[in-house]
Amino acid sequence: MECTHGRGETAIATHPADDERAASTTGQADLSGIAELKAVLRFRAFRRLWIVLGFSSIGDWLGILATGTFASSLFKNPVAQGAAFSGTIVVRLIPALVLGPIAGVFADRFDRRRTMVVCDAARFVLYASIPIVGTFATTVMTATWAAIATFLIETCQMMWAPAKEASVPNLVPKARLEKANQLGMATTYGVTPILAGLVLALLNWLIGAMGFGSSYKVALFLNALTYAATALMVWFGIREISGRRDKAPEKADQGMFRQFVDGWRYIARFPFARGLVLGIFGAFAAAGVVVGTGRFYAKSLGGGDASFFLLFALLFVGLGIGITAGPKLVGALSRRRWFGLSIILATGAVGLLALAPHLMIACLLTVVVGAGAGMAFLNGITLLGAEIDDAMRGRVYSFIQVSVQGVLLLTLSLSSVLVGIGSSRHIGPISISSTRILLLAAGVVGVFAGYAALKQMDDKRGVPLLPDIWSSIRGRPLGRPVPHPGPGVFVVFEGGEGAGKSTQVIKLAAWLRVHGREAVVTREPGATEVGARIRGLVLDKDALPTGSRVSPRAEALLYAADRAHHVATVVRPALERGAAVVSDRYVDSSLAYQGAGRTLPAEEIGWLSNWATGGLRPDLVVLLDVDPHVGLARVADRGSADRLESESLEFHDRVRHAFLDLAAEDPSRYLVLDASEDPDTIAGKVRERIGRLLPADPEHPAESTTPGTPPEPTPAPADETDPAVRPGISIRRLGSTAHERHPDGGHDGETPQATAVLPAASTDDATEVRPAGADEATLVKADADVAAPVADATAASTANGADSAASPDADESTAPAAGPGDTTVLPAADTDATSVLPADTTSAVPADDSKPPAGDGNAPADRRAPADRTSVLPAVGADGTKVLPAVDADGGDKPSERSDPTTVMPALRPAVDPWNTTAETKMFPTVPEHAVPDRYDDDETMIMPSGGGDLRRRKPRRRR
Numbered sequence: 001m002e003c004t005h006g007r008g009e010t011a012i013a014t015h016p017a018d019d020e021r022a023a024s025t026t027g028q029a030d031l032s033g034i035a036e037l038k039a040v041l042r043f044r045a046f047r048r049l050w051i052v053l054g055f056s057s058i059g060d061w062l063g064i065l066a067t068g069t070f071a072s073s074l075f076k077n078p079v080a081q082g083a084a085f086s087g088t089i090v091v092r093l094i095p096a097l098v099l100g101p102i103a104g105v106f107a108d109r110f111d112r113r114r115t116m117v118v119c120d121a122a123r124f125v126l127y128a129s130i131p132i133v134g135t136f137a138t139t140v141m142t143a144t145w146a147a148i149a150t151f152l153i154e155t156c157q158m159m160w161a162p163a164k165e166a167s168v169p170n171l172v173p174k175a176r177l178e179k180a181n182q183l184g185m186a187t188t189y190g191v192t193p194i195l196a197g198l199v200l201a202l203l204n205w206l207i208g209a210m211g212f213g214s215s216y217k218v219a220l221f222l223n224a225l226t227y228a229a230t231a232l233m234v235w236f237g238i239r240e241i242s243g244r245r246d247k248a249p250e251k252a253d254q255g256m257f258r259q260f261v262d263g264w265r266y267i268a269r270f271p272f273a274r275g276l277v278l279g280i281f282g283a284f285a286a287a288g289v290v291v292g293t294g295r296f297y298a299k300s301l302g303g304g305d306a307s308f309f310l311l312f313a314l315l316f317v318g319l320g321i322g323i324t325a326g327p328k329l330v331g332a333l334s335r336r337r338w339f340g341l342s343i344i345l346a347t348g349a350v351g352l353l354a355l356a357p358h359l360m361i362a363c364l365l366t367v368v369v370g371a372g373a374g375m376a377f378l379n380g381i382t383l384l385g386a387e388i389d390d391a392m393r394g395r396v397y398s399f400i401q402v403s404v405q406g407v408l409l410l411t412l413s414l415s416s417v418l419v420g421i422g423s424s425r426h427i428g429p430i431s432i433s434s435t436r437i438l439l440l441a442a443g444v445v446g447v448f449a450g451y452a453a454l455k456q457m458d459d460k461r462g463v464p465l466l467p468d469i470w471s472s473i474r475g476r477p478l479g480r481p482v483p484h485p486g487p488g489v490f491v492v493f494e495g496g497e498g499a500g501k502s503t504q505v506i507k508l509a510a511w512l513r514v515h516g517r518e519a520v521v522t523r524e525p526g527a528t529e530v531g532a533r534i535r536g537l538v539l540d541k542d543a544l545p546t547g548s549r550v551s552p553r554a555e556a557l558l559y560a561a562d563r564a565h566h567v568a569t570v571v572r573p574a575l576e577r578g579a580a581v582v583s584d585r586y587v588d589s590s591l592a593y594q595g596a597g598r599t600l601p602a603e604e605i606g607w608l609s610n611w612a613t614g615g616l617r618p619d620l621v622v623l624l625d626v627d628p629h630v631g632l633a634r635v636a637d638r639g640s641a642d643r644l645e646s647e648s649l650e651f652h653d654r655v656r657h658a659f660l661d662l663a664a665e666d667p668s669r670y671l672v673l674d675a676s677e678d679p680d681t682i683a684g685k686v687r688e689r690i691g692r693l694l695p696a697d698p699e700h701p702a703e704s705t706t707p708g709t710p711p712e713p714t715p716a717p718a719d720e721t722d723p724a725v726r727p728g729i730s731i732r733r734l735g736s737t738a739h740e741r742h743p744d745g746g747h748d749g750e751t752p753q754a755t756a757v758l759p760a761a762s763t764d765d766a767t768e769v770r771p772a773g774a775d776e777a778t779l780v781k782a783d784a785d786v787a788a789p790v791a792d793a794t795a796a797s798t799a800n801g802a803d804s805a806a807s808p809d810a811d812e813s814t815a816p817a818a819g820p821g822d823t824t825v826l827p828a829a830d831t832d833a834t835s836v837l838p839a840d841t842t843s844a845v846p847a848d849d850s851k852p853p854a855g856d857g858n859a860p861a862d863r864r865a866p867a868d869r870t871s872v873l874p875a876v877g878a879d880g881t882k883v884l885p886a887v888d889a890d891g892g893d894k895p896s897e898r899s900d901p902t903t904v905m906p907a908l909r910p911a912v913d914p915w916n917t918t919a920e921t922k923m924f925p926t927v928p929e930h931a932v933p934d935r936y937d938d939d940e941t942m943i944m945p946s947g948g949g950d951l952r953r954r955k956p957r958r959r960r
């Protein structure tokens, strides 16, 4: 989600990368308790602000108590006394309603430090003036002045609070904001009211002992002094509060009214701000009803005023619990989710109060109401600081402040009136308690508000709520869905040794290309130069001195390193430009080999891989399941086995079952195939499944064969007959998304793009990437719509990038296979042909060719690609691996500049997180072969373990 407001920049963002960046750049360790408090107070500016807050909050409480008591002390008549006391409270609430919205504009428009200092200085004068006026004026005049002064003081408070609240997030790192707010709230609502009460009691006692003067007057003077102190402290001690003015001086030229309107618009327009306000509305409406109906409710429970006070006290106990223990309780739960949930908790408990039959239960529920409200309060303020743009913060805060007071006043008075009317009502013999009806109604409305807030603000859409809460409480929240890096599609082949992955990868790539898709063939480990070196370390038996071996953890890290580089430099860029990436192995191999094989904790491997890949998950994993006996026998003739191939049969058995378990956990994203079947049958099933993932291609319907080419081996009918072949996600939806996402490319039917990445070559590369049992010509020819003559290796080499395609009907005799050792077989870009490229640095990718195949498999040099259509390969890695840049029809190398013929395939969002769930539950029980449960999940969101740290994000997300 991205939102901008006026000239102010983005205020809210939920981009996971931003989140992660925010969390990681703060570099904050996860401290707890006292250490965390100390960590917050280490920030000098905040420490000082906190002291100021303490002082002014003592002042506030003293002010409330002293002015009220002072006003009532002016009168003898008890009725007048009561009226005077509550009058001062009412007078305090009026400015909030009248001036509140403007106060926010002040906080955003003017220097916040100056605003705070002016407010405090004014409060100093006003508070001191009350007892001074009292010494010489008449009672009525004093009372009037007390009311006016109180009004003005409250006005100052209205201006001061947004300025202060908007400043806090600028004084502490975001990761410490929650703690800072906790500290602030504990100070304002926990410590200082008690201190103020103690101070007042002490004054009473002292003055009583001395026998002269009025303790309230002294209290008011003392109170005035606290404001003088804070004004001085803020002005001289916390210059940092002014910091923002330098950054946004241009705000001043905007009219105040305009800024005011902007504030409202901002709240109305952006779901996050709306959710925040809505949630707070719901919470306070419910709170108003609870307080308004409190006395009657206590009575309905058979208690009197004592039970009412007990419930009232428990509400505050709950608030305290919510504020202090809330964050620890929910652990790493998304703060946005927590906000909505805490409102639901608080208001749900209000609804349940309506049904409480006994005081005991009511007491418990009241604590829950308080706890939910406390959590919502803390979290709401923290979210406001963390996610609302600095330029808007004051206005949003004051909007909330005003609405809270308004809603409270309204519901409080309304419910006390309604409760009075209703309580005397009897319908027939049934006595209907309006108190309980009101509570129930408040609960229902509040739950709706909470739910709406949750929906509006949810930053983990699609991640199931309950598992997320549960995992968060345990410290491992499910991660936010990571956006697919582009319109491409990512297919991974997994399986044990000799399962036929390389064979199928090539077949699929060739087929995709014939259908006009750019297919990037790649693999792990070793698809990049860095990867090639890593591959040597982990697999090459001769890389290390005899007897020494890579330790399992080091091995896991090396694979992860290879993967990180691979994803960053090959997979993501290809997906971003819309290519179909077909990889021979990916994360599951690590889970299976290092997790189950080496018996490292699968959970840790999952997290490691997730970190390495930035959460990139394949759209489809084709698992070629093979009995290790069979697979190892197939690769036995490759020559000397690598380190992993030489592991025991038990090892490979564990690996196999680990793969099957992963597939069983997420059948919608896996295609499990019996690798003992004929390669073409397997290829057919793969196509069948991939065809469902791809958007419809009018010129090259994925399901049909290309005219003029030999027919596809008939794929096995899906679903009913083959439980392993399962439908993917609707093509229609994919297609439409594709167009939205890729406006400047992806025209079906255009010339397909050349292949970008070569499968890595090891010492025996050619054989490795070529399916066994057939040379390339037969392979590709049998392989569907791809009539695939293969160019002569030497010719391709001398042609330096020649498009060595030949006629569709070329046969084995015209298509000699690539020579072992120095060549890599690539399906050709667009000509229904397979090219053989030399594995040296000067090789070029066969360029796109808009001409139809010449039908002459023996004359590759004639069909040489123009120089501008070729790309020079990067150097060959240690094992001959190389990655080729993509080449397109016009030679442009920027995706946006291409007339990209690749059909755009938006990502599929799988439903279940194999990494995470695997991590939690993996025991690798034996799963019968291909016994994949027949379950589909409509939920398309990726779920994965997220990195630890602060989950809240605040930075704007940039559009790519």
Ligand SMILES: Nc1ncnc2c1ncn2[C@@H]1O[C@H](COP(=O)(O)OP(=O)(O)O)[C@@H](O)[C@H]1O
Residues within 6 Å of the ligand: 495, 496, 497, 498, 499, 500, 501, 502, 503, 504, 634, 635, 675, 676, 677, 678, 679, 682, 768, 770, 771, 772, 773, 774
């Ligand atoms: N379905 C299959 N049936 C029989 N042999 C196969 C099949 N698929 C591949 N092979 C052969 O098995 C060997 C290993 O195949 P390969 O694709 O390299 O497997 P992987 O990449 O999984 O190790 C090759 O000789 C290949 O020709």
Ligand SMILES: Cc1cn([C@H]2C[C@H](O)[C@@H](COP(=O)(O)OP(=O)(O)O)O2)c(=O)[nH]c1=O
Residues within 6 Å of the ligand: 496, 497, 498, 501, 502, 524, 525, 539, 559, 585, 586, 587, 589, 590, 591, 593, 594, 644, 645
């Ligand atoms: C990608 C990956 C591979 N491996 C192992 C599996 C293979 O034995 C080896 C890759 O070798 P390779 O020869 O490329 O595989 P294949 O046998 O499928 O042709 O690396 C891991 O142990 N962990 C991983 O994460």
